[in-house]
Every structure is written in structure tokens, then in C-alpha cells.
Amino acid sequence: MVKHRILKLLCFIFIIAFFDVLLLERLYDRTIDIKPIPLSALEKVVPVEKIASFQIPNEAIEEIKRYCETERKDFIQFFSAYMAYNDFQLKDVSYDFNQPYYDEVKYPAAIEKIYEMLLKDVVCFPIPQDSNKNTNAYYFNNSWKAQRTYGGDRPHYGTDIMDAENENGRIPIVSMTNGYIEKIGWLELGGWRIGIRAEHGGYFYYAHMDGYADHMFEGKVIKAGDVIGYMGDTGYGEEGTRGQFPVHLHLGIALPANEALEEFWINPYWLLNYIEETKVTIHE
Template sequence: MRKWLIAIIISMIVCSSTTEVFGAEKKVDNEYDERMSLYKKMETITNIDWYVFAAVDQYERNIRHSRRDIPKADGLIEIYIRPEVWAGLLNPNPHDNNTVSIALFNGMGLDGNGDGRADQKNDEDILYTFANYLQSYGSNLDNIKIGLWNYYKRDKTVGLILGHMKIYKTYGRLNLDEHAFPMPLKFNFSYNNTWGDARGWGGRRIHEGTDIFANYGVPVRSTCYGIVEMKGWNRYGGWRVGIRDLNNNYHYFAHLNGFAKGLNIGQAVEPSQLIGAVGSSGYGPPGTAGKFPPHLHYGIYKDNGKTEWSFDPYPHLKAWERAERLKNRKK
């Protein structure tokens, strides 16, 4: 009787946990669907492609989550338009939602859902306002680039948004959250948490990544959906590849033995896609190799709209490895 009771309790716990997980996944999927519906609606109204809105929104979503000087969003759309820009610089009411007075003070805010108000917290009003701003420059890519630069005044921001646009256009969906361990799990490899350790070659500095030791030629794969932002030689990292993902993160793969055939800067890649092979290149002029055991140096850098910094990739690597092993066991 006691065994049956224990079994029932365990079953209830497992079912409860599973329901919570499925519920969370369903909520995320619903949010993607709702956001896509908003982007598509605005595409119909403005003739600006949906992935333009998706890219700007995703860039700003990550900026909001990584900085404290920008308030959290109230809705699904996280494009932030400063109150003084929305209402007008000389408007005594920075939270004005009256379309007449906003226009009088040359504010940017517009009514996007037809309720007669330009609400800074309404998703449709925000998207329509930003779409109208871009339309003032034109709807083709070159004009959109100009509009983005005049809005953000930062070349790197424009580059990140254009990269996001290409990813969304290539894969045609928003749910691109999958990740992969940078090497196929069937190969032998080992790694420890080495982020922050001292490094001496080329001057005193810290180790901005995790070293994954493996044999020469072991395949190296993209860990994410992203854009190849960098490919070539670096005197520290040797032959290296840099991939920018949809979270404004730069994934750095260094000391490679070579690159995957056909891999080019500006190319969209996906998790598990081959990008190169393990080597021991670096610490000198182009072609230098063999100054240390073969391994992959893997690092991640975060851009917050103002600056970029390194953070510890080890927990992410462990999580991706566990998830992939679990997935393989289920096959």
C-alpha cells in the first residue's frame, strides 16, 4: 500500500512539472504568434517587411533587458521611444496621448489602432509610430538603413539590426531560440571553467572564454542562429569565426584549424551548422600554429547598445551539452 502511495505521489509531481513546462512553452509560442501578427499587420499597412519590425523590436528587447536606464516594456512590443520624442521636446506633458497636441509640438507619437489616442504603452501605436518614421525615409533597404542610423546614431546598432533582419528573413519565423554544443558529442573533448584566468602572451590580460580541448580536425559548429560577423586571422585567436545572434551576443570561435567550405561573412547560420575545425592556430602572424595543445577557445560578448563586454560561457556550454545529450537519448 505504501509503495502504491509513493508511486501516486511521484506521478502527481511529474505530471504537475510536465504541465508547467508545457504551459510555459505554450505561453512563449503564443507570444511569438501575437508578435508575428502585429508585425504582419504593420507590413500590410505600411509595405515595410515584417522582419524589419521584428529585427528592431528584438534588438531593443535585448537592450532593455541588459540596461537599467531604460524602463521595462508594458506590452509585447519593446521598441522604446523616449517620452520627449513621442510627445514633442517642448510639450509640457511628456506622457501626452492626444494626437492633436503631440502633432502641435512636433512629437513622433501616432495612433496605430484607431482609438483616437497615441498611447506610448500600446503595441500597435508604438509599431505604427516607428513604421511611420521609417516610411519618411522610404521603404527600400538603403533608405531604411539611413532611417535607422539617424534614429540610433550608432553604426554597430544598425549593423546588428540588419543582421537580425537577415536571420528572420532567412528562416521566416521568430522562434529561433535553439542552441547547440560547439562540437558533436560523439567526439572526445574536455573543458573546465577557465573564464577570467590570467593570460600572458601579448601582455597581461584575462581569459575571456572557455577552452574546449579536443583533437585536431574535430568539427566545430555554430551554437546558435546568427550572422557570420567575422572570419579570418587574429594574432591572439588565430583562425577564428565570430557569429552574432538574435540576443545581440557575439559568439567567438578561435584557434581553428580551418573554416567550413563556403562559410562567408554576412552569411546566416543555424545551430549545429559546421563552421570549422579544432586546431592550435594563433599567438603570432598568419599561419602560426602549434604553440599550445589543440583546442577551441569559445567566448561570448554582449552588446547593450553602448558597449560590449565578455561574460562567462561555461554555464551555457554545460546547459547546451546536457540538453543535447538528453535529446539524443530520446531518439
Template structure:
């Protein structure tokens, strides 16, 4: 039973190429894609990146009623899971049935993905093959398969995030996108302390959900992860802000910017160290308000439960990332930095 788990873990630990362009998957990158995804893609015609995106979302959000998830295993093994009734068939009389033929007889989702005679949801080959078979029922295109996701989740935000995460995996050609980087250029002067939970009054009494990193106007602000720009534009409290969702479904919030780097817009895929914008003092008012406080980056981290997002203290992680090497990816010099002329929602 553990042989396929160990084999999958070895594949997950293989290194990732440093520069993979959109839609191009090198042979080295392919070795970093767990085999259960590529085998399911070959058999069912569902792109491995969509399967990986669904697994990340399933593993990082609260499971629906009737779904149990193993603890302490990597997200690409835990992944998205069916309820036991969905897996074995609603009227199947055998509790926790693993018999692939009987499961098929009772119209269950379970599939024997590795041809061992069992349909075991704790086996990633079986689980991912079952997901691919289900999505393929909708049709051969990504739109067809996203329609199946809509039917299952009945939540537009969930489906949009699954598809966006899949596009990140597809762009970089690997599931190994775990790198983190300090969000302010370390060659500039900056300072910060743990300000989590401190009181704030503007906009009503509330607590501070993040860490303030003080730096001079124009200090480059960097992507801390592989991911995509989920939100960008004006926020009454945060001013010119960016919402960045990482490949592991963690949400990073950058606030009080003075400007965005050229080319940074909603939906853009980014990597660690890429310049997103520049430190400022925007916010606490209508669009364009600035200077109500010293320039700094407000940096927040949020976890998605599937129904809401909750913040946690970024300070301990910032101290870890600060000690790591930092490679900065600057925007092209010939392209000027711009600030939106109107709010983007």
C-alpha cells in the same frame, strides 16, 4: 490591457518549422511571427523582419538618454522605444499623453496601432506601428528605410547589425530562433573546465575571457545558434577565428581553428549544429602561426551594449547545452575544407 500581451505571447510560443529556405515563409512559420509585425507591414509596407531586427537590437542594448524600457518582458514586446518627447511630441503639454489625436497634433511619433483610441508605447501594436510609420517616411525600399536608421542612430555598426539581424529573421521566416547547441561535436573526444578569469601573458597581461574546450585536431566545431557570420579570418591572439552573432544579438567567439568548413564566410546565415570549422592550435603570432599550445577551441560569449561589448563566463551555459541533444549539419562532402590564404578583416 493585458489581452493583447497574452495574445502576443501565445503567438510567440507557437513552434517553428524545421527547414525554412531563404525568402520562403510557410504558413506555419507565419503563425510564429507576432501579429503586431505583420499588421504593421500590411499597413505601412515595412517588412516585418526589419521591425523585428530593430526590436531585438533595441531590447538588448543600452537605451539612449530619455528612453525607459520595461523590465522582465520579452524582447519583442519591450523592443525599440522612443523617448517620451519623441512619442508624444516635444511641445505637448500633457505628461505621458496617450491621446492619439493630440499626439498627432503635436507631431509626436505615437500611433494608435490597434484602434483603441490610445497611442500607448507599452502596447506593442502601437509601438511597432509607430516604428513602421517612421521608417516608411524614408521611402518604400529597404535602402530608404535603412537611411532612416542611419539618421536616428548615427552609428554604422548599429545599423549594420539591425539589418543583418533582420535578414536572419527573413531567411528563417520566424522570430522563434532561440535554440542553443554545444559548440563541439559530442561524438568526438573533448574535455573542458571553467577557465574564466585565468591569467594570460601573450599580447600583454590580461584575463581569459572564455572557456577552452580541448579536442583533437580536426574535431568539428558547430554553430551554437541561429545567426550570421559577422567576422572571419586571422586574429593575432585567436588565430583563424569566427565571430558569430546570434538572432538575439549575442556574440559568440570561436578561436584557434585549423580550418573553416566550405561555404563559411562573412555574412553567411547559419543554424544550430551547422559545422563552421575544425579544432586547431592557430594563433599567437603572424598569419599561419600554429602549434604554440595544444589543440582546442577557445569559446567566448559577449553581450552588446550598443557602445561596447562585454564578455561573461560561458562555462555554466556550456554545461547546460552539453546535456541537450545535438544534430550536426555537415558541409557537402564533395567540397574540400579550406583555410584562408590571407587575413580577412
């Protein structure tokens, strides 16, 4: 009799939990209303290649933030004007913002959307704070559009964060953003990968994983800092292929472009550089 009741109760809990998950996902889905960037139109008026290379030193982002705070200016608006004024690529710039012309710089509205997708959702570096597993033993370089040869010559659309100890499953990978898992599973190029749609519409792509964290599934709501998997060397072949390259995380950022939601890949290198000091602590 008691057993029967417990079983009923368990069934009840299961059903509630099931619908709860469904409902949560639906609610969340609706909050991420993907508004694509009109890339084809944009291409005619601004240097899209330069926007994609997203070259900006840390100090510039910090200076702009500080300036916007003291002057009470909208960060994304000012950032867009500043980038447009500097031809969308910053190297050595003077941070003299007290020039009235930034308010007069003209640029397409989509520029703000691009920088919003890139700067508003990123919360933390994809590798957590150092632990006794020596997770700080990693390095990364700017390899934007470097040549890759597997599956034909193609440019590299991302940043590789290498495990300096080259050991599968050693370094945890955390989500850089809030969002939900849009894609999960094997890709010939990416191996075991997870793609997370962030709140403003950007797609954050984590590839070559050794394996996923527990309970990862399509549609799952993810918080920035959640462990999603572990660094590995999977990919470049049929399902399960390993060891075709050293252990690393391939991190890609794609913005939804045009009505067909094509992928507009952005260089994550400078952003990773900027966010590198912001790591979450995980407890394992």
C-alpha cells in the same frame, strides 16, 4: 547553339542566385536589430561582475524552467527576478519558488535583455554528437578570468574546450545558435576565427580553428548545428601561426554594450555545462 543557350541559362541562374543571397542577407540583417545593453548605467545599480560570471548550476535552470511551465510564468522574467534575488550568482540555493516575493523583486529592465540574449538563442553544444572520430574525447573547465600572458597579462574571457587527443582538424565545431557570420578571418590572438551574431543580439566567438568548413563568408546565414570549422591551434602570432598551445576551441560570448556596441563578455562555462547533453548529429 545549344551550348549558347546553356551558357545563357547558367548566367541567368547565377544572377538570380547572386541577388537572392544579397536579398536574404539584407532581410536577415534587418531582423537582428542590435539593441545594446546600457552597461554603464547598469554598473551603478547591479553587480555587473557577478552577472558576467553567469554562475548557475544545471539543476537551477531546469528547476526554473519546470516551475515556469507548470505555473505558466514567463521564463525570462522569472529567471531575472530569481537571479536578482540571489545576487546574480547561484551556488547552493534552495529551489523553493513558492514564495510570493519573486513577483516583487525589482531589477533594471536590461537584466531581462541580458538573460534573453544568453538563454533564448543557444540551441546546441558547439561539438556534435560522438562519431567514429571519437569527438567525445574533449574536456573543459571553468577558466573564467584565469590569467593569460600572450600580448601582456590579461584575463581569460571565455571557455576552452580542449581536444583530449590534441589533433588539428579532428573535432568539428558547430554553431550553438542561429544567426549570421559577422566576422571571419585571422586575429592575432584568436587565430582563424568566426564570430556569429545570434538572433537576440549576442555575439558567439569561435577561435583557434584549424580551418573553416566550406563556403563560410561574412554575412552568411547560419543555423544552429551547422558545421562552421574544425578545432585547431592557430593564433598567438602573425597569420598562419600554429602550435603555440594545445588544440582547443576558445568559445566566447559577448553581449553588445552601450551605444558604441562594446563587448560585454559573459562566462560561457555554466551555459556550456547546461547545453552539453544537447548535441547535434552531423553527417560527413
